[in-house]
Amino acid sequence: MNYTYMVRCADNSLYTGWTNDLGKRMEAHNSKKGAKYTRARTPVELVYYEEFSTKEEAMRREHALKQLSRQEKEKLIAGKETSSAPGSQQRQAGQSAP
Numbered sequence: 001m002n003y004t005y006m007v008r009c010a011d012n013s014l015y016t017g018w019t020n021d022l023g024k025r026m027e028a029h030n031s032k033k034g035a036k037y038t039r040a041r042t043p044v045e046l047v048y049y050e051e052f053s054t055k056e057e058a059m060r061r062e063h064a065l066k067q068l069s070r071q072e073k074e075k076l077i078a079g080k081e082t083s084s085a086p087g088s089q090q091r092q093a094g095q096s097a098p
Contacts, residue, residue, distance in 0.1 A: 002058035004065060005049035006077065009041035014073055016065045018058040022049060048077045 004018045007029060015038050019025035028034040029044045038044050052058040065073065 002052045002055050003049050004058045004061040006047050007044040008047045009038060009044050011041050013041060016062055018062040
């Protein structure tokens, strides 16, 4: 399984990425071994993710989410926006991650 995800950083900024192992990726971010952006902004909290069957789909969705405004991302996180990518399964904060 592949995932596109958003984390909320300690400074309240949002970071969007993709991975094939969500648990390991969150550990990497919080141990300052993840993306350069999040290293200085730990701890991070997983606030949103979508599941995809292929890496390419996850990467396309990552790009699409990065094009959204902060307001649009917050709506998506809050579950007010339901325009997820075709073939994906959405998860908001509080739902269990794989």
